[in-house]
Amino acid sequence: MPQQLSDRINSLPVSATLAMAAKARKLKNQGIDIISLSLGEPDFNTPEYIKEAAIKAVQENYNSYTPVDGYAELKEAICLKFKRDNNIAYAPNQIVVSTGAKQSIANVAQVLLNPGDEVLLPAPYWVSYSAIATLCEATFKEIPSSIESDFKITPEQLEAAISPKTKLIIFNSPNNPSGSIYTEKEYRALAKVLENYPDIFILSDEIYEHISYGTQTFSFATIPNMYERTITVNGVAKAFAMTGWRIGYIGAPEWIAKACTKMQGQITSGANCIAQRATITALTEPVSNIHYMVKEFNKRRDMVVKLLKEIDGFKVNVPKGAFYVFPDVSAFFGKTIKGHKINNASDFSLLLLEEAKVATVTGDAFGAPHNIRISYAASEENLRKAIQQIKDLVS
Ligand code: GLU
Secondary structure, rough: OOOOOHHHHOOOOOOOOHHHHHHHHHHHOOOOOOEEEEOOOOOOOHHHHHHHHHHHHHHOOOOOEEEEOOOHHHHHHHHHHHHHHHHOOOOHEEEEOOHHHHHHHHHHHHHHOOOOOEEEEOOOOOOOHHHHHHHOOOEEEEOOOEEEEEEOOOHHHHHHOOOOOEEEEEOOOOOOOOOOOHHHHHHHHHHHHHOOOOEEEEEOOOOOOOOOOOOOOOOHHHHOOHHHHHEEEEEOOOOHHHHHOEEEEEEEOOOHHHHHHHHHHHHOOOOOHHHEEEHHHHHHHOOOHHHHHHHHHHHHHHHHHHHHOOOOEEEEOOOEEOOEEEEEHHHOOOEOOOOOOOOOHHHHHHHHHHHHHOOEEEEEHOOOOOOOEEOOOOOOHHHHOOOOHHHHHHH
């Protein structure tokens, strides 16, 4: 029988981040000593007090289906969190809990986008935004930036990118992969442009909000006139070292939240019950509990930036948040290193994997073809070793 997959899945690229992580894992399993700096995943364990909440939930027999949009107590906790951390007033009927922020984003895209609608993606952007738009048969348009503009777009660029087909724009600050953070002033200037286009929705992905190094983060939905058309996405994966627990959530206008609930009612029935109970604890306890991880990331950022700057050909920005650094490596394009001809960032990333034994992710996947992404959510020892191996290779 011919293997006839749908056009939908055939047109979908694989996730570059997950693909590189899988490749690194496979090589490791073959006994090759790969240092994986590909995946954005804290190398910490989930804090004890959150694990204890999960154990208690198991013992208390939380084993049934949950409400599709999440436990009432969790939605209350999320409302309090939005008020406490972001100064956004959401009511529980505006909250939907999902299987990771990735599903939250996919839900929103599915319920808002028609075929032919256009999604604006300030680049660099997380690999799955474009893929999720493609799944909805929408198109996406990149708004480019570079290291010179600290990877941020200007109001003029936004204005120029908008077309009659534009339905959604996705902001992500702190940004994956650049680590850049839009200030309140910068976000307000972008909102000023959007005021003239009332049919455009804004998805504000704030998953890295707690991982910032001294720069104040700002929530787009707090801007007057933007609340009614902004969907705020967040989750516990990054800040609470809970990537595998898969809990994300949105705060949104009620009609969008309702549609997302309808969507996941047909797809997952709701997020995992134990992870939801643990998330109540994660969100209700003080955020200061996780500052030890942020402090450590900050230390590593400083070290990684310093070491990378010492390598000729690496142009490095200083990320303000998240746990990635996104150097411009275009100085290597056209060169041949150890018999590998480097034409683009993918070639360079592959070279690092094969010859320096370091897994990174090519910037192409993030809409930034001059760069590679290095995750510093890894031990100091591994980071030092990896950068030395890169330096030895390319110097
Ligand atoms: N968001 C993380 C990353 O960018 C995890 C992998 C993924 O979902 O893309 O590495």
